[in-house]
Amino acid sequence: MAKGKNTAFFCKECGYESSKWLGQCPACREWNSFVEELVVKTESGGRKPLLSGEHRPESINQIKTSEEERSKTGFAELDRVLGGGIVSGSLTLIGGDPGIGKSTLLLQVCKNLTDAGKRVLYISGEESLQQIKLRADRIGTFSDRLQLFCETNLEMIEQVLKTEKPDAAVIDSIQTIFHGDVASAPGSVSQVRESTNVFMQIAKTQNISIFIVGHVTKEGVVAGPRVLEHMVDTVLYFEGDRHASYRILRGVKNRFGSTNEIGVFEMCGEGLREVKNPSEYMLNGRPEHASGSIVACAIEGTRPMLAEIQALVCRTNFGMPRRTAAGTDYNRVNLLMAVLEKRLGLKMGEYDAYVNVAGGMRIVEPALDLGIVLALISSYRDLVIDDKTIVFGEVGLAGEVRAVNMAQQRVNEAEKLGFNRCIMPEVSMKGIDGSKIQLVGIKNVFDLTNIIMKH
Numbered sequence: 001m002a003k004g005k006n007t008a009f010f011c012k013e014c015g016y017e018s019s020k021w022l023g024q025c026p027a028c029r030e031w032n033s034f035v036e037e038l039v040v041k042t043e044s045g046g047r048k049p050l051l052s053g054e055h056r057p058e059s060i061n062q063i064k065t066s067e068e069e070r071s072k073t074g075f076a077e078l079d080r081v082l083g084g085g086i087v088s089g090s091l092t093l094i095g096g097d098p099g100i101g102k103s104t105l106l107l108q109v110c111k112n113l114t115d116a117g118k119r120v121l122y123i124s125g126e127e128s129l130q131q132i133k134l135r136a137d138r139i140g141t142f143s144d145r146l147q148l149f150c151e152t153n154l155e156m157i158e159q160v161l162k163t164e165k166p167d168a169a170v171i172d173s174i175q176t177i178f179h180g181d182v183a184s185a186p187g188s189v190s191q192v193r194e195s196t197n198v199f200m201q202i203a204k205t206q207n208i209s210i211f212i213v214g215h216v217t218k219e220g221v222v223a224g225p226r227v228l229e230h231m232v233d234t235v236l237y238f239e240g241d242r243h244a245s246y247r248i249l250r251g252v253k254n255r256f257g258s259t260n261e262i263g264v265f266e267m268c269g270e271g272l273r274e275v276k277n278p279s280e281y282m283l284n285g286r287p288e289h290a291s292g293s294i295v296a297c298a299i300e301g302t303r304p305m306l307a308e309i310q311a312l313v314c315r316t317n318f319g320m321p322r323r324t325a326a327g328t329d330y331n332r333v334n335l336l337m338a339v340l341e342k343r344l345g346l347k348m349g350e351y352d353a354y355v356n357v358a359g360g361m362r363i364v365e366p367a368l369d370l371g372i373v374l375a376l377i378s379s380y381r382d383l384v385i386d387d388k389t390i391v392f393g394e395v396g397l398a399g400e401v402r403a404v405n406m407a408q409q410r411v412n413e414a415e416k417l418g419f420n421r422c423i424m425p426e427v428s429m430k431g432i433d434g435s436k437i438q439l440v441g442i443k444n445v446f447d448l449t450n451i452i453m454k455h
Contacts (some may be wrong), residue, residue, distance in 0.1 A: 003108065009034045012188040015227035036308040037190050038183035053245060071167070071209070074112025077264060077274040078105070080303075081236060081249055083257015086168065087115075089207040090256065091200050093174075093228050096238030101247050101265070101272055102213050105238075108271050109211075113168055114145040121166040125152040125176030139271045151187065154179040155193050161202050173213040175229070189227055194350035196231050229253060237366050241360055245358070246281070247272065248361060251301075260303035279306035279417055282359040289385060292379030295373025295419070297392045297410040298363045304406065304413035306390065308358040309368065316352045327357025328372065329364050336373050336395060343445055346380055349451035367404040370423065373445060374452070383452055390414040391423040399445045402437040403427045411435050423451065 009018045012035055014028040024031050038393055066328050069072040070085030074296040081084050082092075094102050124132055129148050136142055147164070151157055154177050161169060171177065177195040184190045196212065203210045214228060229235050235253035240246050249263040264275040275281045283306060287293055292311040297304055307327075316322065333355050341348040349405045355372060357363055370393035394402040404410075407428040414422055415437045426441030442448055 001154065004332060007038055009036050012189065015189055015193060015230075020283040023122070035189070036170070037188050043256065059293050071113065071118060072116070073109045074115075075105075075109070075263070075274050076276075078109065078249065081251040081254075082234065083251075083254055083259045083261075086209045087165075087233070087256045088209055089203050090234060090260055091196075091210050091211045091408055092210065092216055092233045092236065093201045093232045094236045094238065098215050098239065099350060100238045101267055102137070102238055103127075104139075104210055104267075104271050105173050106172065106213065106248075107136060109361065110146050110168075110170065111136075111140060114143040116168040117145070119145050119147075119164075120149050121149060121161065121164055122172070123149045123157055123160075123169060123170045124172045125149060125150070126173060138269070152176050152178055153368075154198055155179075158202060159199055162206060165206060166208060168209040168211070168339045170211045171213065173215055175215055193227055196228050200231060239362065245277070258301065262303065279304070279415045282307050282361060283417070284303070286358070288385075289384050291382050291384050292375050294375045294378065294385050295390045295414075296368050296388055297414060298368055299404075299406050299410070300363075300364045300365075302406075304409045305361075305363075306413060306417060307363060307368075309371040309375045310356045310358055311372070311379045312354040313348075313351045313376060313379040315350060321349060322352040322354075324354045326355070327362050328355060328368060332364070332369070333372060335397075336369060337376065339395060339397060339445065340373065340397055341374070344377075344449060346377070348376075348380075351380070366394040367410075368400075369393065370401060373447060374423070377449065377452060381452075385452070386421065388418070388420045389423065390419045393423075393425040393428070393442075395445065398400060401425045401442050401444055401448075408432050411437060423448070 001351055009021050011025040011028065011042060012033045013030045015266050016025050016027040018034065025033050038140040054428065069088045072085050073079055094106065113120050122132065129150055132148055135264055137343050143301050149160060173194055174195060178186040178191050179194045182190050182194050189267060199210050199212065202208060212228065212232065233255045234251065237250050237252060238277045239248040239250055245267050247265040247267060249265060251259055251261045253259060264281065265272040265352065266275055294309050295306055296307050296309050323330065323334055337348045337353060340346045353376065370391045373395055374385065392404060394404055397403055407424065408431060411422055411432055415435060419437060421438045423440045423442060426443050429439055429441045432439065440451060442451065
């Protein structure tokens with residue numbers, strides 16, 4: 001079989017291939033993301049594959065389906081994000097910044113699976129067996145059903161997986177795995193794509209549930225996860241500050257369940273601990289009787305979550321006022337401030353504004369608009385909002401307050417945590433039944449200012 005070497009340019013973000021260097025990727029529109037890599041091409045000599053009975057097309061009505069067999073991970077938060085558990089033969093990517101807790105979570109999942117009688121193979125290309133053992137000792141006592149294997153050669157890993165045939169396997173991480181037939185270095189687009197393709201074939205043919213760890217940096221230096229998203233069954237991303245105790249696990253792709261679900265974890269000495277009630281956890285340490293502070297309700301997947309919105313408005317000392325947004329969309333904050341200046345006559349152009357979603361979580365849902373507006377007005381006029389008040393609703397450019405989805409679930413979550421008044425869009429009040437909380441419906445931001453002045 002003759003082989004010929006050639007070079008091609010790949011986008012580090014999405015994996016787009018080009019024969020020449022381009023300043024901007026035509027697929028994902030990223031600038032300066034193309035890198036040159038060696039490509040090994042093989043020639044098959046013109047031989048054509050023969051169709052057998054197993055490889056012929058079948059009628060859709062003749063195909064038999066069954067419910068996927070799912071294995072519980074031992075974490076209700078992780079099961080929620082996965083859609084109910086681990087599907088046999090699935091390929092799952094877990095991405096996130098280095099040191100955020102990906103390997104720790106997967107090692108805890110391995111412990112829970114082996115305690116349930118499953119055979120698990122943990123393949124590490126970054127740590128030695130002794131290093132993994134030290135981390136495992138902090139988590140707890142492991143069963144002999146967990147096997148460790150340190151290797152970066154893809155061909156050897158493939159042979160071990162087919163020989164051992166575990167129920168689940170962990171690849172930590174995909175950036176360290178290399179294939180001998182690919183000339184580029186480990187972690188390159190070609191190596192990552194080739195390795196993931198092999199793991200996908202192993203997962204489907206051997207019915208092994210495989211987890212792949214992918215590192216991403218804020219500078220986007222490592223290309224792996226962006227290329228893998230199109231190949232794997234499920235994509236999970238860890239979010240949060242590595243120096244903070246909380247972690248958010250978000251599902252952005254799932255062929256076996258709903259997307260945009262989140263799981264909340266807290267990092268402690270024994271590993272990651274799931275947070276059963278994220279709303280209560282996010283509101284811990286909330287200041288009392290402070291202006292510019294309000295609690296808003298957002299929906300993450302199918303889960304209502306309460307978060308404190310803080311705003312600080314003060315007169316600027318420069319010609320151009322400063323705007324800062326942490327935990328929400330910066331452009332959305334500027335838009336809402338423009339609405340307040342135009343519709344309510346507030347001179348926001350003379351003031352600096354700082355908006356923060358307390359707890360470090362990032363929320364970009366439009367239902368947060370009303371909370372941001374109320375916090376800005378409260379800080380601007382130095383008015384204290386009742387601590388037992390919660391708000392949600394989308395604000396338009398005309399100052400109108402528009403309806404949001406899942407209003408009943410938001411009200412129920414607020415009532416469960418002891419809030420006694422909810423400011424919400426008037427059009428969303430029609431479908432709410434059996435609520436003991438006081439509902440205040442508003443049509444526009446003018447009604448909002450009247451409510452603030454009365455209370």
